[in-house]
Amino acid sequence: MIESLLIANRGEIACRIIRTARAMGVRTVAVYSDADAKALHVRQADEAVHIGPSPARESYLVGEKIIAAALATGAEAIHPGYGFLSENADFAQSVIDAGLIWVGPNPDSIRAMGLKDAAKERMIAAGVPVTPGYLGADQSPDRLAAEATVVGYPVLIKAVAGGGGKGMRRVDDAADFADALQSCQREAVSSFGNTDVLIEKYILSPRHIEVQVFGDKHGNVVHLFERDCSLQRRHQKVIEEAPAPGMDDATRASICDAAVKAAKAVDYVGAGTIEFIADASEGLRADRIWFMEMNTRLQVEHPVTEEITGQDLVEWQLRVASGEPLPKRQDELSIDGWAMEARLYAENPATGFLPSTGPLDHLALPDHQRIETGVAERDVISPFYDPMIAKIVSHGDTRIAAIEDLSIACKQVECEPVKTNAWFLARLLDRSEFKAGIVTTGFIGEHIDDLCSQPRPSNALLQYAADDIAFVDDNMSAPWGSPIFELTKARFGFRLNASPRRDVSLLVDFVPESVEVGDHAIWNDRARTSIRDGAATTYFEDGAAFVIAFRRASGAAAGIAADGSILSPMPGRIIAVEVAEGDAVAKGQKLVTLEAMKMEHSLVAPFDGTVEALNAVVGGQVSEGATLVKIGKLE
Template structure:
């Protein structure tokens, strides 16, 4: 076994690898960029090395610097995690040439599976079923459009060297093909350095089922069952679970054997995932299944496999890389219970899942054991959190905006869903937008709860998953009011009885107007001081409630509202009150009547950048007359393309940036005059 390894990654996966290394008594070396100098993964390792500036291409993608750091610090092997250089065949070869063990498959295996086109040709010879499509070398747009016409719409364009949902476009009709191809190629060049694409038939009710495989250098290869990753947005996974609901033992064995055949076809060693797409459009029990791709690394969603098997897959990686045999045979592997993983992202689902940038001002998580495996002395760990950030850390525009992976276990799927609902209700984040509320709606949705799964579930259930904003309940308003009162009392310095915040008056009670608002509506309240700082009457538009005895216990704000006990947590950031109550997060703005700030001005014709990024396409010229919704320009941010569209019909009065320009968040991109 190794005595020291270098972890060539960041965030939660670097912390995850470091934890297993520590358990095995292996020393660890972290690498970091200037943006990550204080990051959690740096402190999780024994030693650390600065690679360079924040941009990945100048730090985490600098294989030469990483290899030099490993040699300088006496590491015998490099664990690449996932993303960055994990599927870079040249980096794997460079490690070998430098005398370092690459904790992953041989470079030849990565090359074989690195090109989706070449991989599909290889799988065809290994008798692994393939989706109908074109995977060849010709790339001129007329030819590719002709192939799409031949296959029949809808088709899926995929970057041949792609992954993680990047460089993928669904095309519904021939007329849209050229624009989709151009966008796909731009994103492929930006993310992977090459723009070769393949064209495949797009299945209308597919499920995305992947098989975890493991092989050693002694010729042994097993599959560790499947994960259902069907719930996706923009081809990126949102929820994963294991085992796949409704999958028969016969189909599980068929897919597992096909995955092992795929791994053997490329001489695979280590952890890998063979991804299949299963056609559920003709049969509720699943029709044909087809090979999509093989990920030659550990997957983001590997914890659900660990939770149902009780195995540490990173430990298996280290043992296999050190030349040991696989710890178990196929007949020794068994499924225990059910596991779900939710990816908690800094993003705004209501704004097209736009990534959010900012600092984690407040972070409270459900009780969990980090890196705990599914079976601890026979007792499952119900909740596990894999995270690479702490309270106070920033989510920057340079890397993936994941905050954490929340993994839960249950004796069956229903129990796992209950555990997930409870854990999400306890997760609190202030400082940036998150997808927690969306995840809560998703797991409660009738289709997901009933295992009616396919990759189009989110779009299919859009009406229920993106409901109109609901009014804030009185409980949350009362908590915000109580927090305001307690804050005022704590800050009260004056002994003037006429201004003291208890509301005392000589011959009458004080009536005080309060105004909160959220994105949906304003909330006008009247607070009647019934006694000195202990009891109030809260008047809302719908009712009058008795409010009394706010207090803090174990970090929770408690009060009595019409005799009911109400408990929640209120985090104040300036005039914004974040209220966590009943498992929901409500954000309320307090409109201080003493403030002279007026209403914010509407942006009108200004079209601004939603985050820092780069202009990759300008689709209009100065003076262009456009209709509402017309695409005006495209910017790239956080490795995704974002189209800036016309807010109304009108005229483009000026285009303020050119292709290739870097823009900051909030920068005005165009001058636009509505008709």
């Protein structure tokens, strides 16, 4: 058995591998870039080695540095995780040539499945059904266009060296083929250094079904059943599940047998995934499921397979790499219940899924599901790598039980100031179509507007927040921060020394809103905790974060002292100063822009006057209540 292991990766997969290795008594070595010097996987490993600057091309993608780190620390083996160098046959060979154990398939197997056209030809020879299309060597535009016509529109142009959704174009009409081909080839050469493409029949009701396979060095190959990864956005998986909904025993036997044939055709060793595309227009049928490609590594979604089979696939990898036979025979593997995985990302679906980077000042993940993460509260989401925060995994006796459990978990995510897609995931899981198991790979794109519309707090939350903020404003000396008071207020919603009803003007994510306060504003069950930061409070509900502050009657949205001093309403950073001392200003004129809670907040003049004092400097950090500008009235 391997006794020491270097993990050539980062983030949640590195932490995942460390957990199993530690349980097996295997010493672990992490590698890290400048950006990851204090990362969770570095803190968890027994030893860590710095391998270069933050960009992956200068650190995690430099095989020589990784091999050198393994040799310097006495590691016996290298586990590549997924991504980075995990499917690089040359790197795998270099690891072996250095006298180290490669925890993965043979380099020849990686090469055999690395190019989509060659892989399909090998699958045809092995008796594995492949999608109708063209795999020929003639790559002239005229020949490709002619073959597309033979296949029949719509077609899919795919880069033979592609992956991750890159180098793919759907074409619905022959008139659009030439432009689509050129676009696909430009992206392919930029991403993979290879312009060759293949043509496939585009399936109009596609579902993405994949089978987990495992081989050892003794010629044994088994499958661990299928996963459904049809919920995708731009060919990137969002939610995965196992087993696949609507899969009958006969169809399962057919697709899993085809996957084993595919693995045996390339003498496969270790963990791999055979990906199929299914035409689900008439349900799942064995004669409507075709081979797409093979991923010669552990998949991001492997936890759902572990949950339904009770097996640890990382342990299997380490045992197989050590020369042991597979831990289980095919007849010893079975399906238990249903499992689902949601990928929690640091991104904002309401702004086109733009990444959200920065410090995780507050991070609370659900505690009753399996969580795979590479970060903790107060860590930083770096702009250099994939912005995944965690994978949330549920398991239930039935599919509906697993869906409901995962939906609840996504709604319980709390993250601030970094934005997440938790509320988007919850909306997906709550859709009736998904619960019925009838979604295809195009489902998210078809419903993107509904799924990504900006979340708004519930009326119950607004009323509670208004009551909460009005209480603090009316009772500045009250012990609102005490645990006993907060617990009592959260349960019963009472306020001392306040009128039964009143209107409160709020800023909800800095948008003005008027809310009527009632006697007993009780936050509903979907809302969880709140974080008070100066004049603003962040409330979490259904996976979304809402920054709510009191909006004073002056309309300036900032504290204004009687002498014309403009006060910072909360801690933040000055990002713009629009005036100078001595300037004449008009009522409502913008004076200073403050960035707080990841949003811009403009402070304006309360009346016509002159700037008598200016204490704001661009880039400066200010505390709540600090005097930024003083305006003197005109005489």
